[in-house]
Amino acid sequence: MNRIKTDICVIGAGSGGLSVAAGAVQMGAKVVLLEGHKMGGDCLNYGCIPSKALISAGKHAHAMQSGAMFGVTPVSPEVDYAAAKDHVANVIGTIAPHDSVERFEGLGVEVIEDYGRFISETEVQAGDTVIEARRFVIATGSSPFVPPIPGLDTVPYETNETIFELREKPDHLLVIGGGPIGMELAQAHRRLGCKVTVIEGMKALGKDDPELAAMVLETLTSEGVEIAEDAMAAEIRGKAGAIEVEAKDGRVFKGSHLLMAVGRKPNIDKLGLEVAGIETHRGGVKVNDSLRTSNRKVYAIGDVAGPLQFTHVAGYHAGVIIRSMLFGLPLKARTDHIPWATYTDPELAQVGLTEAQAREKHGDKLEVARFDFAGNDRAITERKARGLIKVMVVKGRPVGASIVGPQAGELIGLWALVIANKLKIGAVANMVAPYPTLGEVNKRAAGAYYTPRLFENPTVKKVVGLVQKWLP
Known part of the structure; x- marks a missing residue:
């Protein structure tokens, strides 16, 4: 049996585990990374990347049938389904080297291509190797939940x-x-x-x-x-x-x-968590606000820690625990600024509270600023002017934003920035967006918040009237 002593042992080479390994090793920590299946995890091999590649193929087929309004005669596309899947495989193959064993070994990470399981509170075994580490990170992700439907x-x-x-x-x-x-x-x-x-x-x-x-x-x-x-x-x-x-x-x-x-269900069954004194619940591994488990030497991040099961959440978690493990900073993970998107056409995106959640939490203090994509010139030029943005505002600060429309997943990023940094909605209203762009909907939504205060306020009109009388 081989034995290794290291600073950090990461179990799982999905997006979260890879981010921890790369970040920690480049800042001087000794890192061992364990992966018994595919480098890149679910996102690269079965989730975000292949699904968006297939969605892209579908968009190209749809475009061939929907050009009449642009003066382009619609035609029925001849779809080669197998070739579309070749496109998916090619996309995965293009990205895979970035997540490969070779790249991470080149960074200085010791990669063991085997599953890891705890054999004590301070040791994990992977194949014929036992790893003793100062800190462990569980980043094993999730897999499809298949309910026990009869038949x-x-x-x-x-x-x-x-x-x-x-x-x-x-x-x-x-x-x-x-x-x-x-x-x-x-x-x-x-x-x-x-x-x-x-x-x-x-x-x-x-x-x-x-x-x-x-x-x-x-x-x-x-x-x-x-x-x-x-x-x-x-x-x-x-x-x-x-x-x-x-x-x-x-x-x-x-x-x-x-x-x-x-x-989805968290991948925890084969980890031997009981041996390590790590508590679990229905959502996966139980963690505190700092993403630490009941075993203080062990962190859990990403899908396995829930409740928001998104690749970018795993990456965010990685950044939180790296600063905690390497610098001893008492950081806590937040969820209020986490965006997510559904990549249908039109796209659907959210950050923070929905309108219903905001009303329940803030009651009469809530104001909802709205703007319809029908008023966006760029959306009109592309015949995609069906969409809506809502921004939930409390005392001048956005607490949530919901968007449906073209590129909603791109547009939501601005509101994630605003909420993450606790900015006021005036920061967006003061922004100058290039014309014509879809990004203008964000500024127009912010402007809608001020409309009743400026254009429908009789006091403002009186002040303007007085100023105009006295101006030379």
Whole structure:
């Protein structure tokens, strides 16, 4: 048995683990990184990257059918589904070297390609190597949650870990789950020529602002995606190419392929956490505000620590614990400034509180500034003027922003900056945005906050009148 002593041992080479390893080793710490599966984790291999690549392929197919308003004759695209998957694989392959064993070894990280499990409070074993470290970081991520629906074990089904390897285009894809993953892949497959039915037990995109989510759902429906809400799956039956999903209310949905997209579960089962005295709960590893577990030598970050399961959250967590581990700074992780986006067309993005959450928390102190994309000249030129931005403001400070529309995922970044730094909405109102850009919607939303104060205020009008009388 080999033994290694190190400063930091990182378990899991997904986005969070890689960020910790790279940052810590470049600042002088000795780092051992353990990964028993694929470098880059879920995001690179099964999540963010392949899904956005497939969405891009779908957008190109859709563009060929929607050019009439621009004077371009629509044509029916000939979709080579296998070639679209080649595009996905090529994108993954292009990014993979950045997350590779070779790159991290070049940085000075000792990489062990094996799974790690705790064998004591201060030791982890990976294969035939025992690692003793001053600090451990659990960054094992999450994987698809597959609920125990009767009959599911008798039919073939896909998850986000298998759908991108599918080479034969589904004739009719059934998607169980109407969250971001389900809706993104539903629209992409519809645009690539598949029939698609989304089966959601509650409300599709139910965690987002319902007014904004409705715009996304209306677009998907107009493109031919069937969306069945309040359709809790009760039984699944059939065989490859002929699958049926029966809901509790008796509705039956028939298709050729099945995609399970109902959520995520933390990867903690094989870590031996009990041996290390690390407490868990339903959401994964239990951590405090500093992302420390009940074993003070061990941190947990990213999906495995919940509750916000996004790649950029894992990266943010990495930055917090690096400063804590290397410099002893008493830092705490925040969630109020974390943005997220659903990359449907139109995109849907959120940071901070939704309108409903803000009303519940702040009551009458809340003001909601709104601006419709129909008033944005750039959106009009591109015939994408359907969208809306809401900014939730309390005492002049934004506490949340919700956006639906083209490039909402890009636009939300400004509000994440504002909330992260506790800026007032005047900072955005004072900004000068280039014309014509979609970014102007942010400034116009900020301007909408001041409209009743400036243009609908009789006192302001009286003051202006008096000044005008006295000005030479």
